[in-house]
Amino acid sequence: MADYTQMWQDLGLDLKSHDALLAVLGKAYADIFLTQKNRPEGMKYFDFVMSEVHGLRIKEIVDAKAQGKLVVGSYCVFVPEELVLAVDGVAVGLCAGAEFGFEAAEALLPRNTCSLIKSMFGFKLGKVCPYLESCNIVVGENTCDGKKKAYEIFAPLVQDFYVMDMPQVKSEMGKKLLKEEYRKFIAKLEKESGKKITPASLKKAIETVNAKRKAMIRLNALRAADPAPISGLDALLINQVFFHDDPARFTESVNKICDELEVRVKNHTGVAPKGTTRLVISGCPMAVPNWKVPLLIETSNAVIVGEESCVGERGTRWLTDEKGTTVDKLLDAIVDRYFNVDCAIFTPNPSRVDHVKEMAKKLHANGVIHYSLQFCQPYIMESAPVEKELEKSHIPTLRLETDYSQEDAGQLKTRIEAFVERLKKR
């Protein structure tokens, strides 16, 4: 990596803490990803992206900002990237997956707050996230209670923090609220960027994001093959890079790896022997560098073949209708698309479990691991009914609840191994 010290300094990062974080991240990446056997060649692009995750990509974003582009960060898949692209802006995902700065975070938040929220605070308070520090606007959304109350405390820490309200029920009223919120967001983007969204700019943005999602849908479908052509860890990494990379370059790189995976499938080449226990993971999103549970699973004689998560199919499976000819019609299509997202903050939320079942079937999974972050009420609350419904459909399920620490890794591994053994005996 080139020397980016000046850029990081200009962004106001704490260089000492940032160096320490990068060193830990680099080592973890090498140990977890580069030691995997039989990886697709196409993963080299994603290895490069990760080696430059705080370098080259940040430089691109900083350069884009210098050219007058608006940089918009967000913490949720309900914030439409299409709208940011339609004002020629740059959209970046900000969720953090590392146990960093938790002590400082706990000075502002209750201890029983989920790791994802604590990490968001830890990265800000510790001044170690160049994505966050590059943003003109940071968007929060009123999804779970944890996030919406935490944003009240977070807002004063950020230069321009914008809150988007969210429906909690999938009703006509809920849809109207979402459209109204997206309309207000458009006004904010237009004001800050000085650019007006036109039917042409919105259509182009929708096409760009659809292309990115189509590439992910293609990748996910290829994972139905046995032997699995790509590991769950690598597929998760691609899903994580989805939130940071340049959209067109990302799409091209995913399609390239899909070309390679198609050949693998034809030649029956995989990352684990045919017949290896196949699992779908379902639940809370896993942001970079949260690779803990997938690593435990894939070092326990199992392979992950799908993620029912916002960093996974929940975030990528729907496309937006591109046919509208006015901003209003195209916005309706965006609302229709996003209103499908079956996050556990919705009540009731039956489509989520239906989708887990569908995934288990189409990906030929032997079982499902339901993953919740500790203190995440929406997903923990849903985990028991999801398990019950899956078991009723003869899909064995293991419920895990954890955080970002490594303290429970041994205990989790024992439970995962026992679950894999149970599946093998069926």
Ligand code: BJ8
């Ligand atoms: S659409 S899943 S990205 S809200 S883990 S902070 S839910 S207490 S992240 Fe999410 Fe949007 Fe929903 Fe997806 Fe709260 Fe749970 Fe913490 Fe969570």
